[in-house]
Amino acid sequence: MEKERQEIQELERRAKAEEEQGNYKEAYLLYFQGAEKALLLANREKKGKIKKGLMEIALNLKNKGKELKSIAIQAEPSSSSPSQDETPSPSSMENKMDHEKEEGKTSLDDTKISFSEKGLDELDPNECEELGRTLLEEGKKSEARKAFLKGAEKYLLQAEKTGRTSLVEMGIYLK
Incomplete structure (x- = not known):
């Protein structure tokens, strides 16, 4: 730490x-x-x-x-627009x-972690995985599974766009 x-x-x-x-x-x-x-x-x-x-x-x-x-x-x-690869x-x-x-995932007033399927769309694959692990630790297996699956889906979509096989392997690992 x-x-x-x-x-x-x-x-x-x-x-x-x-x-x-x-x-x-x-x-x-x-x-x-x-x-x-x-x-x-x-x-x-x-x-x-x-x-x-x-x-x-x-x-x-x-x-x-x-x-x-x-x-x-x-x-x-x-006229200059940032590329997607940045x-x-x-x-x-x-x-x-x-x-x-x-x-309410984490705030200065409330340290509880909550789950929202809509919120998963906002997270990148690594964050979905981390959220899934946190939810699993809290005993929320159903929500953890959804977070892991969303992370896997995002890894696979990234791999499809970039052609990087390591992302495919990570997506399979998460699924």
Whole structure:
């Protein structure tokens, strides 16, 4: 866990450096990556105070990323559109974190993890798998199975689009 916290701090440090250099797009992507790592770490944490602290970090990083995203969008010419192959889509990260807060998956006020089939569509395959494992630990076998199957389906769809066999193997593993 300490290693993951250091990774989050390193992402935040790199984001601040990029921001100072005026590279707002790179900075907000780094902030969102840090927020995502903090959120995933918070979802695994069992102790309430630590979990809340990690959620606050994730929220702060997400908000800073949102600020820089708006600056970056204003600074960029509208003719350039990001490709689908870019690593993590900041808007999907924002939507996922907003959705998780709305659904009550993990929030600063409520540390319960809930399940929503609609919410599975918002998650990437790895997050579906992680949610499935969490639900399984809680004894919610039916919901865990749905999360695993949604993750497998997403892996297979990604594999079909990219032609990467490792994704097919992962999809089969999850199914």
